[in-house]
Amino acid sequence: MSKSVAELQEMARKCRVEIVKMVHRAQAGHPGGSLSEIDLITALYATRMRIRPQEPKWPDRDRFILSKGHASPGMYSILAEMGFIEHEDLKSYRVLGGICQGHVDMKWCPGVDFSAGSLGMGLSFGMGCAVAARLENSNRRAFVMLGDGEMQEGSIWEAAMAAAHHELGNLKVILDRNRIQNDDFCEEQMRMFDIPAKWKSFGWNVKEIDGHNMSEILEGLDFLEAEENCNGPSILIAHTIKGAGVSYMENNPSFHGAAPNDEQFHQAMIELGEVEA
Amino acid sequence: MTRNAATRDGYGQALLDLAGNEKVVVLEADLGKSTKSLHFRKAHPERTVSCGIGEQNMLLVGAGLASSGFIPFASTFAIFTERAFEQMRNGIARPNLAVHLCGSHGGTHTGTDGSSAQSIEDLAVFRTLPNVIVLHPSDDVSTRLLTMQLAETNAPSYMRTARNKTPVLYDDMDPSAIQIGKGIELMDGKDVAIIACGVLVSESLKAAEMLQKEGIHATVVDMHTLKPLDGKLIEALVQRCGALVTAEDHNVIGGLGSAVAEYLVSNIMAPLEMVGVKDRFGESGQADEMLDLMEISSEFIAKAAKRALSRK
Numbered sequence: 001m002s003k004s005v006a007e008l009q010e011m012a013r014k015c016r017v018e019i020v021k022m023v024h025r026a027q028a029g030h031p032g033g034s035l036s037e038i039d040l041i042t043a044l045y046a047t048r049m050r051i052r053p054q055e056p057k058w059p060d061r062d063r064f065i066l067s068k069g070h071a072s073p074g075m076y077s078i079l080a081e082m083g084f085i086e087h088e089d090l091k092s093y094r095v096l097g098g099i100c101q102g103h104v105d106m107k108w109c110p111g112v113d114f115s116a117g118s119l120g121m122g123l124s125f126g127m128g129c130a131v132a133a134r135l136e137n138s139n140r141r142a143f144v145m146l147g148d149g150e151m152q153e154g155s156i157w158e159a160a161m162a163a164a165h166h167e168l169g170n171l172k173v174i175l176d177r178n179r180i181q182n183d184d185f186c187e188e189q190m191r192m193f194d195i196p197a198k199w200k201s202f203g204w205n206v207k208e209i210d211g212h213n214m215s216e217i218l219e220g221l222d223f224l225e226a227e228e229n230c231n232g233p234s235i236l237i238a239h240t241i242k243g244a245g246v247s248y249m250e251n252n253p254s255f256h257g258a259a260p261n262d263e264q265f266h267q268a269m270i271e272l273g274e275v276e277a
Numbered sequence: 278m279t280r281n282a283a284t285r286d287g288y289g290q291a292l293l294d295l296a297g298n299e300k301v302v303v304l305e306a307d308l309g310k311s312t313k314s315l316h317f318r319k320a321h322p323e324r325t326v327s328c329g330i331g332e333q334n335m336l337l338v339g340a341g342l343a344s345s346g347f348i349p350f351a352s353t354f355a356i357f358t359e360r361a362f363e364q365m366r367n368g369i370a371r372p373n374l375a376v377h378l379c380g381s382h383g384g385t386h387t388g389t390d391g392s393s394a395q396s397i398e399d400l401a402v403f404r405t406l407p408n409v410i411v412l413h414p415s416d417d418v419s420t421r422l423l424t425m426q427l428a429e430t431n432a433p434s435y436m437r438t439a440r441n442k443t444p445v446l447y448d449d450m451d452p453s454a455i456q457i458g459k460g461i462e463l464m465d466g467k468d469v470a471i472i473a474c475g476v477l478v479s480e481s482l483k484a485a486e487m488l489q490k491e492g493i494h495a496t497v498v499d500m501h502t503l504k505p506l507d508g509k510l511i512e513a514l515v516q517r518c519g520a521l522v523t524a525e526d527h528n529v530i531g532g533l534g535s536a537v538a539e540y541l542v543s544n545i546m547a548p549l550e551m552v553g554v555k556d557r558f559g560e561s562g563q564a565d566e567m568l569d570l571m572e573i574s575s576e577f578i579a580k581a582a583k584r585a586l587s588r589k
Contacts, residue, residue, distance in 0.1 A: 059346070113344065114344075115371055124338050125340050129341040135302070135323075155331075155333040161329065162331060
């Protein structure tokens with residue numbers, strides 16, 4: 001729980017290396033959204049999640065639901081860092097029979113609590129986990145990571161309304177606002193206007209942060225956990241850069257769902273400090 | 278005297294009977310008065326989750342609850358369950374989470390609400406999902422018993438119930454004879470076998486009586502479980518009768534008739550006549566008028582039986 005900002009940054013760097021390796025090895029996958037979310041996920045897992053990596057099904061664990069389940073390399077890399085799976089397992093990403101399925105899947109991978117892959121579903125599932133915790137008088141929380149593109153799914157707003165109606169203070173959302181979706185920039189595909197105002201108007205506690213500034217991320221997580229914000233659901237809107245950490249992927253819609261070639265891979269390893277130039 | 282009741286009432290009663298199990302949770306989408314989950318809500322508001330008019334959210338809230346060890350029963354109109362088909366597919370069937378979905382007001386028998394409320398494809402779509410049990414019981418007694426069994430299954434399910442009353446068939450039946458996956462033989466005859474589900478089971482019994490007057494002896498089976506299908510019983514019926522009829526208030530594409538046909542072509546051949554909605558939508562009308570309009574009432578089942586017989 002007491003990791004320093006520098007330690008968290010180093011952990012995230014190692015995860016970034018694994019993300020790029022996974023996608024390069026598979027020659028498929030989603031590096032952009034994995035790199036945009038990874039600082040957030042790293043801080044969450046390393047400093048907040050009440051979990052037992054050796055007992056992944058511990059009933060009172062906090063749940064982490066990656067609704068944007070295509071950004072699975074990010075989640076697999078942190079699961080390996082935390083000890084839920086081995087680093088060797090990361091080689092099974094998108095490989096027949098491998099535990100690291102293309103989209104995170106609770107039936108395949110230890111530490112995964114939601115079978116994702118279809119956008120707009122994770123918030124509802126997280127709400128169910130939060131209701132279950134309440135019914136059992138458990139203090140476990142459900143953390144849900146949403147992508148910004150998936151807010152275009154109507155079911156997200158069904159869940160947003162229902163979670164506020166039921167005052168689910170144990171439901172915590174982190175929005176990876178990386179501004180790019182599959183085909184193009186969100187602004188081109190479907191403008192979403194004032195996102196914080198939308199969530200506020202649905203009855204949520206809202207805070208905005210820079211999703212790559214580790215100190216701000218920790219403050220944001222404090223906000224999600226703060227007693228005064230446990231009267232209902234809360235959302236942390238994290239402004240991020242798609243592809244963050246690899247120059248040619250940054251803000252580049254082409255790397256939403258594409259793998260680097262060998263030359264690009266080598267460049268990424270240099271930029272991430274894994275090999276010398 | 279025959280008692281009449283709607284299968285949705287059996288569902289409502291079963292939820293109440295299950296309430297002693299603290300893990301049972303009820304999910305509603307503003308139709309609890311209609312699907313009859315309202316009785317549970319009144320008795321156990323703390324274990325009832327209102328999801329508003331939001332079926333997609335409701336099913337996945339159920340998935341989250343099931344993943345945490347609860348036994349969620351979610352209901353809405355059959356037609357609106359289809360709106361959340363992909364949630365059922367990706368969020369429930371795929372991870373094999375035991376969420377129990379009930380679609381009431383299924384079929385054209387639903388009546389005067391008209392075609393928008395008459396689901397004729399629900400059984401077909403849910404039957405295509407791996408892991409999912411598909412039920413369509415015929416009376417309130419069997420609906421109650423089968424719903425209670427669902428709580429023990431550890432598999433997701435879809436059950437269609439009906440809005441309107443039909444004759445109760447099982448008031449005097451040994452409850453142990455009503456089991457998920459086992460068809461129930463209601464009449465025994467060796468000329469032709471009528472395999473029916475839901476509101477057409479009682480119509481099939483009427484058809485069998487008509488046939489009897491003409492010297493034709495029909496077996497009538499209540500195939501309340503479409504999946505997993507009771508293949509052993511179908512083989513026995515083929516051997517005994519040599520000709521089959523299926524009867525359902527559902528499109529002939531994809532429902533009980535299709536399930537039986539799939540079994541026959543892969544295992545044991547016999548002539549099959551399928552009574553069902555002929556790939557068309559309904560309209561407003563009384564329940565009995567709808568069965569006639571759709572050509573699925575007893576008279577049409579009897580005619581189909583004779584056709585099947587002539588093809589032996």
